[in-house]
Amino acid sequence: MADNYGNVMVVDDDAHIRIAVQTLLTDAGFTVISVDSGEKCIELLGKGFSGLILLDVMMPQMDGWDTIRAILDKGLENGIAIIMLTANNAPDTKMIGLQEYVIDYITKPFDAEDLIEKSKFFMSYIENPFQNRNDA
Amino acid sequence: MNNQTTPLIQSEFSILSLINNLPGPACVTDMEYSILASNDLFGKIFGYKKNSLSLKDNSNSSTEENLLNILHHEILTVSEGTLSSAHKNVRYDSEEGDTFWYKVHVTSFQDEGDNRFLFISGCDITAQYALSTQQNRFNTLLEFIRGITESHLFDSHPEEQIQQVISRVGMVMKVRYSSYLEIDQTSPQFIIRERCLWSDRSGYCIGADVDKFGQDSVFTSLLSDLNAHIPIVIRRSHAKGFICQLLDERQSGSLVVVPLMQHNRLFGILLLFDESESRLWLQAELTTLMILAVELKVRLAGRQIKEVLVQSEQKFQSLIDQIGDMYFMTDKSGFLIRVSPSMAKNLGYPSVQSLEGNPFENIVHPPEFWPLFLSDIISGEGVKDYEIQLLAFDKRILYSSISCRLVYDDGGFLQGIEGVIRDISRRKQYGDLLSDIEWKLEQAQKVAKMGVWSYDKHMERFGVSHEVFSLLGIPPDQNFVTIDGFLSRISSQDTEKIVCYFRQDMCEGLDFDVEFRISLEDKKFRYLKMKGKPLIKKGIIQGSFGILQDITDRKDVENHLMKYATELEEKTMEIDATRNQLLDMNRDLDMRVRKRTAEIENLLKQKDEFIQIIGHDLKTPLTPLVALLPYIRKKITDPELCTTLDMLIEDVTTIRKLITTILDLAKMNCLYVTSDLQCIHLKEVTDLIISDNAYLIHQKSLLIENEIPDDFSIMMSPIHFDAVFGNIFGNAIKYSYINGKVSIYGANHPNSVIITVQDNGIGITPEHLPRIFEEFYCADTSRHDRGSHGLGLAIAKRIVEMYHGTISVYSEGLEKGTTFSLRLKKNPDMQVKDGGLLNSMHEPEKGGENGR
Numbered sequence: 001m002a003d004n005y006g007n008v009m010v011v012d013d014d015a016h017i018r019i020a021v022q023t024l025l026t027d028a029g030f031t032v033i034s035v036d037s038g039e040k041c042i043e044l045l046g047k048g049f050s051g052l053i054l055l056d057v058m059m060p061q062m063d064g065w066d067t068i069r070a071i072l073d074k075g076l077e078n079g080i081a082i083i084m085l086t087a088n089n090a091p092d093t094k095m096i097g098l099q100e101y102v103i104d105y106i107t108k109p110f111d112a113e114d115l116i117e118k119s120k121f122f123m124s125y126i127e128n129p130f131q132n133r134n135d136a
Numbered sequence: 137m138n139n140q141t142t143p144l145i146q147s148e149f150s151i152l153s154l155i156n157n158l159p160g161p162a163c164v165t166d167m168e169y170s171i172l173a174s175n176d177l178f179g180k181i182f183g184y185k186k187n188s189l190s191l192k193d194n195s196n197s198s199t200e201e202n203l204l205n206i207l208h209h210e211i212l213t214v215s216e217g218t219l220s221s222a223h224k225n226v227r228y229d230s231e232e233g234d235t236f237w238y239k240v241h242v243t244s245f246q247d248e249g250d251n252r253f254l255f256i257s258g259c260d261i262t263a264q265y266a267l268s269t270q271q272n273r274f275n276t277l278l279e280f281i282r283g284i285t286e287s288h289l290f291d292s293h294p295e296e297q298i299q300q301v302i303s304r305v306g307m308v309m310k311v312r313y314s315s316y317l318e319i320d321q322t323s324p325q326f327i328i329r330e331r332c333l334w335s336d337r338s339g340y341c342i343g344a345d346v347d348k349f350g351q352d353s354v355f356t357s358l359l360s361d362l363n364a365h366i367p368i369v370i371r372r373s374h375a376k377g378f379i380c381q382l383l384d385e386r387q388s389g390s391l392v393v394v395p396l397m398q399h400n401r402l403f404g405i406l407l408l409f410d411e412s413e414s415r416l417w418l419q420a421e422l423t424t425l426m427i428l429a430v431e432l433k434v435r436l437a438g439r440q441i442k443e444v445l446v447q448s449e450q451k452f453q454s455l456i457d458q459i460g461d462m463y464f465m466t467d468k469s470g471f472l473i474r475v476s477p478s479m480a481k482n483l484g485y486p487s488v489q490s491l492e493g494n495p496f497e498n499i500v501h502p503p504e505f506w507p508l509f510l511s512d513i514i515s516g517e518g519v520k521d522y523e524i525q526l527l528a529f530d531k532r533i534l535y536s537s538i539s540c541r542l543v544y545d546d547g548g549f550l551q552g553i554e555g556v557i558r559d560i561s562r563r564k565q566y567g568d569l570l571s572d573i574e575w576k577l578e579q580a581q582k583v584a585k586m587g588v589w590s591y592d593k594h595m596e597r598f599g600v601s602h603e604v605f606s607l608l609g610i611p612p613d614q615n616f617v618t619i620d621g622f623l624s625r626i627s628s629q630d631t632e633k634i635v636c637y638f639r640q641d642m643c644e645g646l647d648f649d650v651e652f653r654i655s656l657e658d659k660k661f662r663y664l665k666m667k668g669k670p671l672i673k674k675g676i677i678q679g680s681f682g683i684l685q686d687i688t689d690r691k692d693v694e695n696h697l698m699k700y701a702t703e704l705e706e707k708t709m710e711i712d713a714t715r716n717q718l719l720d721m722n723r724d725l726d727m728r729v730r731k732r733t734a735e736i737e738n739l740l741k742q743k744d745e746f747i748q749i750i751g752h753d754l755k756t757p758l759t760p761l762v763a764l765l766p767y768i769r770k771k772i773t774d775p776e777l778c779t780t781l782d783m784l785i786e787d788v789t790t791i792r793k794l795i796t797t798i799l800d801l802a803k804m805n806c807l808y809v810t811s812d813l814q815c816i817h818l819k820e821v822t823d824l825i826i827s828d829n830a831y832l833i834h835q836k837s838l839l840i841e842n843e844i845p846d847d848f849s850i851m852m853s854p855i856h857f858d859a860v861f862g863n864i865f866g867n868a869i870k871y872s873y874i875n876g877k878v879s880i881y882g883a884n885h886p887n888s889v890i891i892t893v894q895d896n897g898i899g900i901t902p903e904h905l906p907r908i909f910e911e912f913y914c915a916d917t918s919r920h921d922r923g924s925h926g927l928g929l930a931i932a933k934r935i936v937e938m939y940h941g942t943i944s945v946y947s948e949g950l951e952k953g954t955t956f957s958l959r960l961k962k963n964p965d966m967q968v969k970d971g972g973l974l975n976s977m978h979e980p981e982k983g984g985e986n987g988r
């Protein structure tokens with residue numbers, strides 16, 4: 001891997017999507033870690049993950065919005081940028097009040113270029129996307 | 137002096153001492169008028185120097201005559217011996233300005249030597265002289281009074297009379313001013329006016345303003361005396377206040393005030409101003425003045441009475457002329473000696489003169505009536521409102537009413553007849569007309585079965601018209617009905633009602649309207665309607681009057697109508713019942729429809745939710761396909777596989793498009809519910825939406841200007857606003873060129889705000905503009921990129937319309953950019969906040985926000 005654009009965490013309950021995203025972004029030069037639930041995402045954040053989070057909105061038990069709320073509750077919002085992965089391009093009532101913590105939306109199904117370009121672009125919003133916050 | 141004088145000289149001492157001791161001037165001369173002896177007074181009074189030798193050589197300073205000239209006649213008479221002595225009153229004006237009168241005696245005497253001498257001596261008679269002058273004046277005044285009483289002075293105009301009297305009194309009394317004050321005591325405040333002022337020097341003058349007399353305490357204190365007919369003399373030294381001022385103005389020393397009384401009321405005052413303060417006003421003079429005042433009063437009053445008489449006669453005449461009544465007077469033979477112009481006119485005579493002189497008999501019609509008329513006059517000492525026909529000059533017959541009386545002279549002898557005649561031909565006409573109308577009315581009443589009645593409260597009976605009898609069923613042999621007779625006819629059930637009406641309404645002066653029945657045979661009734669009004673004369677209720685009408689026919693019709701009405705009512709009630717049933721059914725139906733609708737809505741909602749879920753479930757497995765297939769395609773090199781993969785990619789793209797469209801349609805339906813209304817701060821929310829598009833903005837390096845003022849707000853569901861504005865703004869970005877610019881403006885209108893999104897991108901051709909908001913309409917294929925299915929603007933439009941807003945688009949054509957305008961109702965709070973700033977653009981303080 002010549003380039004390393006930074007850390008990306010994929011949070012999606014659908015394994016195929018996780019694989020697709022991981023494949024594409026790894027290939028594009030990101031360090032990708034994928035989890036299948038919001039709880040695990042929080043867990044990783046708690047362990048000091050820093051970087052871009054691709055967060056699925058519709059997940060069983062804890063959905064994307066719940067996850068953001070939990071991140072905010074635990075004060076883990078530093079050092080990350082959240083892009084929502086959504087199958088629904090209609091505005092959602094649950095998102096109200098949380099929009100400002102979302103940097104962008106990627107609507108499923110998405111194009112590979114779209115995903116890669118957006119990831120690259122929003123990576124610049126993160127102070128230090130390459131290292132674990134706890135290491136710093 | 138010669139020797140002849142010796143005897144005198146001898147007795148010089150005695151004569152000189154005698155002369156010196158005299159109280160008046162005295163001297164002794166010889167017959168040649170040489171002064172032999174004189175006293176000091178003589179020289180002083182008659183102006184001789186101390187050592188004057190002759191009577192001739194003196195020059196009296198005031199008269200410029202010497203004594204010889206003054207006493208010429210007397211001296212001559214005495215010296216010639218015609219008389220032994222003579223005298224004359226001589227006036228002497230002293231240097232102090234006083235006037236004295238001296239009675240100067242001239243006598244002759246002889247001495248022992250038969251020498252004759254003249255003895256001239258003066259005696260001061262000033263006081264007596266004044267007395268006699270006053271006596272004279274008094275006499276003159278009396279003469280004057282006599283004169284005015286006998287003269288025709290008072291026939292002249294009253295103003296002139298007073299002037300005459302005042303001037304004459306002034307002249308006679310030799311005063312400086314004489315004046316007449318008129319007093320009006322009828323009003324509470326005294327009104328005093330100087331009606332006439334005469335001055336001995338300049339004649340009639342304009343009177344002074346003497347109003348102050350009324351307020352002058354000195355004058356008012358004099359009033360009781362004046363009211364008691366007492367004339368008052370006021371002297372300068374005793375005068376005070378206004379009187380003093382008046383005396384000074386008129387350079388007078390004393391003032392005589394003479395009251396003029398009538399009916400014990402002061403109505404005028406004579407004022408006489410005399411130059412000297414010391415003038416002696418004799419009681420007799422004052423009495424005379426009082427007599428004059430009384431005379432004046434009598435004359436003035438007499439004059440007034442005459443005037444009143446003349447006036448009333450004139451009024452009477454003009455009244456007679458005006459009212460058109462004819463006045464006439466005959467002599468005792470019955471010839472007209474005086475007629476009013478109206479009489480001549482009414483009878484058609486060319487002039488009064490042509491009628492006068494005719495015997496009254498000639499104008500009475502028919503002539504045989506005259507003796508009858510005359511005997512009526514004579515037996516009744518006159519007649520009153522006697523109707524008579526008169527024959528006019530042109531043989532017309534004049535209906536007239538005559539009132540006349542016999543006129544006697546002071547001696548009780550018959551003078552003639554005097555009276556007035558009134559033309560009553562008009563009245564006669566009206567009378568005929570009236571009786572005609574009455575007859576018609578009676579006929580009409582018969583036809584209408586209506587009678588007229590009047591009730592006399594005191595007589596307790598009815599005066600009724602003929603028709604009433606037949607209505608009540610009473611034989612018409614009397615012209616009235618008693619109240620009992622009336623009540624006995626009324627059906628027993630209604631009697632009480634009628635009695636009540638009569639007792640109450642009539643006594644209270646109210647109108648009444650009552651219906652009652654009269655029993656006929658076979659248990660039938662006649663219905664009668666009685667309407668009444670109080671009969672009020674001079675404010676007292678005398679009874680009442682009104683009509684009585686047979687309403688039996690009407691009652692029958694009414695009964696029929698009542699029956700029909702009842703039937704109609706029953707029918708109506710039936711219809712009402714049916715209608716209520718229908719209403720109930722309708723309500724039930726409505727309920728069912730509502731329930732059904734709710735069910736359908738619920739189902740629709742379920743359907744949408746289902747589609748959403750399906751869509752999601754379809755999209756999720758599609759995502760790896762869409763994302764990975766092109767990636768794999770890049771990785772492989774086998775041409776066969778590439779072709780197959782390309783085919784797969786195409787299929788996936790088709791499925792993706794289909795799913796997106798289905799989901800958007802479903803979304804459209806679920807959006808159209810207004811819920812969750814919130815206050816949206818436009819600036820804040822639009823900034824957020826801009827930042828949501830940061831990626832695309834960055835990609836195209838767009839310049840975004842958000843110039844919406846900070847305080848703009850609307851009431852809307854945030855989701856709806858996001859959908860609408862997100863769509864418009866998204867389009868603006870999507871169709872902008874690299875390095876383009878998107879501007880957002882806000883404008884404030886009375887009830888709404890207008891948000892404008894302007895880009896300088898690819899624009900829209902005119903033919904596409906009108907259809908751009910249609911569902912599934914795509915402007916052109918070049919715009920129709922992935923994911924776009926032509927629903928976005930349609931959704932935006934429907935949402936905006938849901939909020940009664942408008943959305944519009946403007947473009948000058950391809951490559952000329954596009955402008956979208958949103959008009960939305962503004963938040964009422966905002967309206968209050970910027971009340972006066974309507975229709976004004978809010979210019980932002982700083983530039984818009986750039987994309988990050």
